[in-house]
Amino acid sequence: MPRGHQYLLKVVCLLMIFLQGCPLAWRRVSLNEVIHQHDAFFIIPGTTTLANVVERLGAPSSVQAADTGAIVRYQFLDMKYFTVNLTRPLPFFIPALSSVPSDLYQFTISGGGLGTEELQIEFDKNWTVIYYAFADHLKASHYTP
Amino acid sequence: MSCNTQRNARGRILITLLLLTSVVSSGCAFFRGNYDDEFNAEEVAAITVGTSTRQDVADLLGAPERVIEVNDQEIFHYYNYALKSGTILFFSRTNVVGNDLYVFFSRDGIARQVIFGRQKPTPKLQFWPFGD
Numbered sequence: 262m263p264r265g266h267q268y269l270l271k272v273v274c275l276l277m278i279f280l281q282g283c284p285l286a287w288r289r290v291s292l293n294e295v296i297h298q299h300d301a302f303f304i305i306p307g308t309t310t311l312a313n314v315v316e317r318l319g320a321p322s323s324v325q326a327a328d329t330g331a332i333v334r335y336q337f338l339d340m341k342y343f344t345v346n347l348t349r350p351l352p353f354f355i356p357a358l359s360s361v362p363s364d365l366y367q368f369t370i371s372g373g374g375l376g377t378e379e380l381q382i383e384f385d386k387n388w389t390v391i392y393y394a395f396a397d398h399l400k401a402s403h404y405t406p
Numbered sequence: 407m408s409c410n411t412q413r414n415a416r417g418r419i420l421i422t423l424l425l426l427t428s429v430v431s432s433g434c435a436f437f438r439g440n441y442d443d444e445f446n447a448e449e450v451a452a453i454t455v456g457t458s459t460r461q462d463v464a465d466l467l468g469a470p471e472r473v474i475e476v477n478d479q480e481i482f483h484y485y486n487y488a489l490k491s492g493t494i495l496f497f498s499r500t501n502v503v504g505n506d507l508y509v510f511f512s513r514d515g516i517a518r519q520v521i522f523g524r525q526k527p528t529p530k531l532q533f534w535p536f537g538d
Contacts, residue, residue, distance in 0.1 A: 285496045286496050286497075286498065287496060287497050287498070287535045287536070288498040288499075288500075288535060289498070289499045289500070289535035290499075290500040290501075290502070291499070291500070291501050291502065292502045292503075292504070293502070293503055293504055293526065294503070294526055294527075311519075311521070312519075315521050315522075315523040316523060316524075317524075318523070318524070319505075319506075319523040319524040319525065319526060320505070320506040320507060320508060320521050320522060320523045321506065321508075321521075322504065322506060324474055324476060324481060324483070324508060325474070325476070326474070326475060326476040326477070330476075330477055331476040331477060341535065386477045388477075
């Protein structure tokens with residue numbers, strides 16, 4: 262193995278050891294599959310029925326009573342979270358810190374976002390579509406320190 | 407290259423691989439779980455629209471998770487969730503997929519419509535939190 266690669270490997274191993282215990286993390290939680298705008302193009306207010314919608318999109322996440330009939334929701338959620346503990350490797354360089362509770366010198370930066378997407382369809386009392394709309398909040402989900 | 411040098415080189419590679427494997431795998435975790443059982447298509451198919459009563463449906467599928475009233479109709483709502491989660495070192499991803507089943511009843515308590523539809527695929531086991 263070339264000397265340069267050996268050096269790089271050692272640095273990577275050391276970095277991985279220093280960063281043990283998740284001082285650095287990218288986490289993501291997703292709920293349900295996304296329904297895109299083009300998936301809903303077949304919906305025509307006044308014509309499409311609940312049966313048509315279910316045939317194409319599956320059963321909705323919720324059905325709720327409304328004055329005009331019912332509101333049906335297909336929900337999707339995406340949460341992204343990033344965290345970094347900048348002081349985690351310090352005890353390796355300053356051994357005296359091992360005896361001090363890490364809370365006293367810990368410096369963590371973390372942040373994230375929760376984006377909810379939703380296809381909302383309102384039906385009349387005969388289960389025919391009155392309107393449909395996307396919530397479009399998915400952009401809220403991002404890794405921000 | 408002498409036999410000793412080759413052995414040393416192999417030894418170093420093996421130690422490096424072991425070290426890398428132990429370091430990388432020490433931060434790994436995989437998890438899967440579910441909330442309630444998946445729907446049994448045969449049991450759902452056994453619900454006969456126009457004949458099955460609330461009691462018949464409850465006998466087949468059990469008590470519903472929720473009972474909703476919409477348009478003077480009672481609706482039994484059943485749902486289940488499947489979860490898969492993977493963590494490798496600093497990267498973690500959890501995917502959750504829910505499936506729903508609705509049975510609509512008429513005012514006299516007879517099944518009028520079964521909303522089952524296309525079942526969503528089981529969640530993917532992933533650890534990479536970027537991309538789609």
